[in-house]
Amino acid sequence: MTAYLIRRTIISIIVIFGVALITFLMLHVIAPSPGREVLGIRASTPSVNSWNKQHGYDRPVWAQFGTYIWDCLHGNLGYSYKLNQPVRTLIIENAPHSIWLSGSSVILSILIAVPLGIYQAVRRNTVSDQALTAAAFVTYSMPQNFLGFILIDLLAIKFNIFPAEAAQTEKVLPYILNWHANFLPIATLTLTSVAAYSRYMRSQGLDALAQDYIRLARAKGLNEPAVLRRHLLRNAFLPMITLIGVSIPVLLGGNLVVETLYNSHGLGLLFYNELLQYDFNTVIALTLLAGVATVVGNFVADIALTIADPRIRIS
Amino acid sequence: MTIAESPGAGPNWIFPVTPAANESVYTVSDFQGFSWLPVLYAPKGESPQISWNQSLAKSISFKNFNRTVIIHLRNNYKWSNGKPVTARDVEFYIWLLKAAVKISPSNFGNYTPGLFPDNLSSMGTPNNYTLVLKLKHTYNPNFLELSQLGVLEPLPTAAWSKTSLHGRDIPFNNIRNAEKIYNFLAGQSKKLATYGTNPLWKVVDGPYVISSFDPSTDGCSFVRNKRYTGFGRPHINKVVEVAFTSTQAEFNQLLQGKIDFGGVDFSDLKQVPNLKRHGYAVWGAPDFGFNYVVYNFKDGTNDFGHIIGQLYVRQALAHLQNEPAVIKSPAMFDGAASQAYGPVPTSPSSPFTPKSAAHDPYPFSIAKARTLLGKHGWRKVNGVLTCEKTSCGGGIPKGTKFETNIIYGSQPAIIGQQDEAWASNMAKLGIKITLQSETFNQIISTYSDVGTNAKNRNQWGMIDFGGFTGFVYPTMNEIFNTTGSFNFGGFSNPAVDRAIHASEYSLNNSAVQKELNLETQLQPGLFQPMPDGIAAWKKSLSGPAYSFAAESQYVLEPNLWYFKK
Numbered sequence: 001m002t003a004y005l006i007r008r009t010i011i012s013i014i015v016i017f018g019v020a021l022i023t024f025l026m027l028h029v030i031a032p033s034p035g036r037e038v039l040g041i042r043a044s045t046p047s048v049n050s051w052n053k054q055h056g057y058d059r060p061v062w063a064q065f066g067t068y069i070w071d072c073l074h075g076n077l078g079y080s081y082k083l084n085q086p087v088r089t090l091i092i093e094n095a096p097h098s099i100w101l102s103g104s105s106v107i108l109s110i111l112i113a114v115p116l117g118i119y120q121a122v123r124r125n126t127v128s129d130q131a132l133t134a135a136a137f138v139t140y141s142m143p144q145n146f147l148g149f150i151l152i153d154l155l156a157i158k159f160n161i162f163p164a165e166a167a168q169t170e171k172v173l174p175y176i177l178n179w180h181a182n183f184l185p186i187a188t189l190t191l192t193s194v195a196a197y198s199r200y201m202r203s204q205g206l207d208a209l210a211q212d213y214i215r216l217a218r219a220k221g222l223n224e225p226a227v228l229r230r231h232l233l234r235n236a237f238l239p240m241i242t243l244i245g246v247s248i249p250v251l252l253g254g255n256l257v258v259e260t261l262y263n264s265h266g267l268g269l270l271f272y273n274e275l276l277q278y279d280f281n282t283v284i285a286l287t288l289l290a291g292v293a294t295v296v297g298n299f300v301a302d303i304a305l306t307i308a309d310p311r312i313r314i315s
Numbered sequence: 316m317t318i319a320e321s322p323g324a325g326p327n328w329i330f331p332v333t334p335a336a337n338e339s340v341y342t343v344s345d346f347q348g349f350s351w352l353p354v355l356y357a358p359k360g361e362s363p364q365i366s367w368n369q370s371l372a373k374s375i376s377f378k379n380f381n382r383t384v385i386i387h388l389r390n391n392y393k394w395s396n397g398k399p400v401t402a403r404d405v406e407f408y409i410w411l412l413k414a415a416v417k418i419s420p421s422n423f424g425n426y427t428p429g430l431f432p433d434n435l436s437s438m439g440t441p442n443n444y445t446l447v448l449k450l451k452h453t454y455n456p457n458f459l460e461l462s463q464l465g466v467l468e469p470l471p472t473a474a475w476s477k478t479s480l481h482g483r484d485i486p487f488n489n490i491r492n493a494e495k496i497y498n499f500l501a502g503q504s505k506k507l508a509t510y511g512t513n514p515l516w517k518v519v520d521g522p523y524v525i526s527s528f529d530p531s532t533d534g535c536s537f538v539r540n541k542r543y544t545g546f547g548r549p550h551i552n553k554v555v556e557v558a559f560t561s562t563q564a565e566f567n568q569l570l571q572g573k574i575d576f577g578g579v580d581f582s583d584l585k586q587v588p589n590l591k592r593h594g595y596a597v598w599g600a601p602d603f604g605f606n607y608v609v610y611n612f613k614d615g616t617n618d619f620g621h622i623i624g625q626l627y628v629r630q631a632l633a634h635l636q637n638e639p640a641v642i643k644s645p646a647m648f649d650g651a652a653s654q655a656y657g658p659v660p661t662s663p664s665s666p667f668t669p670k671s672a673a674h675d676p677y678p679f680s681i682a683k684a685r686t687l688l689g690k691h692g693w694r695k696v697n698g699v700l701t702c703e704k705t706s707c708g709g710g711i712p713k714g715t716k717f718e719t720n721i722i723y724g725s726q727p728a729i730i731g732q733q734d735e736a737w738a739s740n741m742a743k744l745g746i747k748i749t750l751q752s753e754t755f756n757q758i759i760s761t762y763s764d765v766g767t768n769a770k771n772r773n774q775w776g777m778i779d780f781g782g783f784t785g786f787v788y789p790t791m792n793e794i795f796n797t798t799g800s801f802n803f804g805g806f807s808n809p810a811v812d813r814a815i816h817a818s819e820y821s822l823n824n825s826a827v828q829k830e831l832n833l834e835t836q837l838q839p840g841l842f843q844p845m846p847d848g849i850a851a852w853k854k855s856l857s858g859p860a861y862s863f864a865a866e867s868q869y870v871l872e873p874n875l876w877y878f879k880k
Binding site: 044046170 | 323327328335336337338419420421424426427428504505507529530531532534557558559560561563564565567568570571573726754757759780783793800801
């Protein structure tokens, strides 16, 4: 187990380094003179040259990359010249909103989708299963922004039950506690996720129901609720652990569509805006963050799976 | 009252010497402008002229062929700490400006090497309310007032001439001290989280003072400066600027009635009647700027540089643009734009508009374009317009095909839509155009500057990134003069160079009209319709009409507004 952890850690570091290198080189190729991007179209050439020199962008690209990695290792993710703030501050400011919106929707989705999927598997091909399947397909195939538009138009503008935007505060606790304002964005995220998760859970449930251990449990006279809880749910839920693991980057990456639609300033929107602005340091830092989150998410999912399922052994 | 910030364009620099990286109308006019006033206030509503009522200066006079400028300040303005606003405070600003550009030219967004403050030979304050500036050259008076001296604004010497928050004042009138003070103030301006509490930013001469700032969104709020003594004392006690992630999010809030004043994006034009039903007034006008397609006069591919170098070709291309149809089209501007035949659009009315730019010199006519090109030897051969004479002018050899590409900005979509409509008209004559979409930054960083960057020359025939905004004094210096920094396509014409020089350096007040007239006739680029900047405000909000019109020039004047009961 220890050897496995060390091996995975080394591979993870190499992957993250690779992500940083490729992102850095790509941005350098696209715009070799960040001064022009930062200062804008009407900045004079002396201003651009002076800015590039002042910030070390006149040096060879390998030297720039070396400095960047060295600074990252010391917790300095660079400075966003467009937003006039350190990138680390931007991440700290924006991450809680993204984590809350995406995290609460992931948890809600699982809480709703798991029993729903099991129910559909057990009642497969009945009217209720087909109705739920139809509903799942409708929400699953609906673009998130379209679903959001419908919810806003109906529940915010026409009936004025909920606000059309998420909570507008930089403070984390008031943001989290304002469930009324955050209801629509979380509902939009949850509805689309529930559709996907419940279909997945139904399929896993059907697979598990056909397994010998279910038949054996029933043959041994175990009552149906116990069969479902002890044998079906536990086995069908195992792949969901991987699904949750790969959701971790989404938690940190934020959700561009929902953040944009509901006026919630989060990491997804930050990445998108700064990508359009060629805000190098912010884009690289967020790409790195997403890389780290992906690696960590998969890592955690693998470990969690071995704990949850004694049949899996790591060597 | 609640004002919507333009999505993705929140302010992020409070110190009024604004670096190029942070320079934007939203930061300067709609944020700093609430608290610190300029010496010469422009525009006046939607008109590109000085609004003397709103200016700190009561008059300005010139001597010695405009090399000596005497600014007379009003004596009724006071800082919020009770001290009077004096000429020395303007002098302080100029010293900080000099220090900023000495440290780095990028520290001042409006900086052009050789112009202000480089062109200042000396300055003095004979009394508290008179500032005398001696310049190295003679300048056009309009250029001086609207462009050069328009940046001047007093800063509170007594509160800011220091190098630490609780330190003592130090003399600012030597460059070494000025640099130290600049570094301190610029450093404070980087602490966004402290904007609402930093005592420095509480000393203002404008109608409002900042009370909070949210660095995660750039949303902010202002309260009335109770000691404001100038023009337009505020009726509204608190102004909240709300940040938005998208135009859609902002529009939803308008529909819910939660915003008193906000912009309306083109994508929401169809919903304007709905907005009016929700109790809003909606109005728009173009800003002082222009949109154009840049021609590459150095493009060697298919000899396009030579082709576009011919005036008759540029005239023919102008005839192929159907501006009225583009403006009227519900899929494009839906009526919310003005025609533009040169660097100044037909609306809003401007004292600088030459007669030639008020009417279309090259109205839409495929027949006229065909005739113009045909007269010079262009014929359709195998579907492609081809030079069939020994020379079609300017060294274009027989057999040259009229084909090139347009690289256009991917956002906003209207750019590509206009170019597609234009290319479609060109195709009717056999002009073969390849359209390619790129991001704004990609266009500017990769394809610009064919003058000095040889490798860019043959990559493109035309680019369309949108255009420029904010030309209160509309000389095209740097854009259409031979050595201009933004002369992306390498246009060169000695008469235009002379006219641009006269717009800046001659004493003739009508010099800029002559320049614009020449540019309209010569078509150094394809001038396109100028979109309206549209705003919506609650019908209960009222004030002088010009204060609402100023919004079309990105200037907010909430101190002039009030709510009707």
